Amino acid sequence: MTQDKPALSRPTAAEYAAADLGRGIGITQVASLGNQLGAAAGALAFPAIGPIGVVAVRQLVAAVVLVPIGRPRFGSMRRSDWLAVIALALALTVMNTSVYLTIDRLGLGLAITLEFLGPLALVILAARRVIDYLAGVIAIVGVIVLVNPGPTSDYLGIGIGLLSACAWAAYILLNRNIGRRLPGVQGTATASLISAVVWLPVAIALCVAQPPPMWAIGLALLCGLASSVLPLSADMTALRLLPAGLFSTLQSMHPVWAAIVGFVLLGEGLAIAEMVGIGLVVLSNIIVTTTSAARSRHSPRVIPARPEEAGRRSSTSAHKDE
Numbered sequence: 001m002t003q004d005k006p007a008l009s010r011p012t013a014a015e016y017a018a019a020d021l022g023r024g025i026g027i028t029q030v031a032s033l034g035n036q037l038g039a040a041a042g043a044l045a046f047p048a049i050g051p052i053g054v055v056a057v058r059q060l061v062a063a064v065v066l067v068p069i070g071r072p073r074f075g076s077m078r079r080s081d082w083l084a085v086i087a088l089a090l091a092l093t094v095m096n097t098s099v100y101l102t103i104d105r106l107g108l109g110l111a112i113t114l115e116f117l118g119p120l121a122l123v124i125l126a127a128r129r130v131i132d133y134l135a136g137v138i139a140i141v142g143v144i145v146l147v148n149p150g151p152t153s154d155y156l157g158i159g160i161g162l163l164s165a166c167a168w169a170a171y172i173l174l175n176r177n178i179g180r181r182l183p184g185v186q187g188t189a190t191a192s193l194i195s196a197v198v199w200l201p202v203a204i205a206l207c208v209a210q211p212p213p214m215w216a217i218g219l220a221l222l223c224g225l226a227s228s229v230l231p232l233s234a235d236m237t238a239l240r241l242l243p244a245g246l247f248s249t250l251q252s253m254h255p256v257w258a259a260i261v262g263f264v265l266l267g268e269g270l271a272i273a274e275m276v277g278i279g280l281v282v283l284s285n286i287i288v289t290t291t292s293a294a295r296s297r298h299s300p301r302v303i304p305a306r307p308e309e310a311g312r313r314s315s316t317s318a319h320k321d322e
């Protein structure tokens with residue numbers, strides 16, 4: 001007499017949701033870690049081609065990746081569209097140049113934390129609540145502890161790092177505006193192409209003046225791929241699996257991963273005060289994003305995200321899919 005096999009139970013909706021949540025969290029952290037590994041690869045190439053050489057290669061790689069994906073239609077773009085895209089290309093150039101110059105002067109962990117202040121400031125200023133201003137004060141205290149102003153401080157490096165934060169904030173605002181004008185990632189792809197055209201003569205001049213070794217070119221290419229291809233695909237996937245608020249909160253790991261990667265791969269040790277400063281900036285982002293997400297859940301008016309803004313839904317996203 002054969003015994004009936006028990007029927008296999010199908011996963012419930014809650015189990016599917018939990019699985020999606022786990023996958024989404026994993027994807028964001030892989031992308032975040034990959035982004036910092038790419039930055040570290042670029043830093044390892046500094047002795048041969050310098051930060052400017054790394055930025056030149058990265059911009060060329062970004063254009064090669066994004067233009068086929070975005071497939072911009074130049075003929076349908078109006079004059080106002082071109083002006084916005086040119087401004088985005090300028091922000092893109094300043095952002096990448098300043099952050100790699102800061103990495104060269106201050107190290108990966110400090111550079112990424114300073115740059116992270118740009119999108120964090122946008123969230124705080126947009127919310128305009130007491131708790132958000134408190135988070136802003138925590139972030140300011142964190143920066144003061146982090147940079148530890150004194151006679152031996154690299155104020156130029158700190159200034160360049162804050163410039164990268166401003167450029168990232170400008171990039172987010174411009175990208176949001178262009179997302180309403182152009183479908184998909186056409187705006188970002190066009191801006192990457194313009195930036196690549198500007199950087200191409202720089203890359204040629206550097207190669208002519210001092211032909212770089214292949215290992216340095218390889219590291220710069222790896223930097224471009226890890227900082228462009230991986231974040232673009234990972235962010236778009238994660239945003240389909242995670243609530244926008246949780247996605248924003250998870251971006252707080254960027255400075256943490258940067259500090260870890262800088263220590264392991266670049267030998268950049270952090271003092272206790274610097275670790276406390278990074279922790280305060282991360283705490284500030286967690287406060288403002290979690291409270292914003294809670295308020296959004298209780299809001300009676302829900303505005304769905306535009307598809308073309310999926311790659312930049314979170315203003316605290318530490319990935320720059322350029």
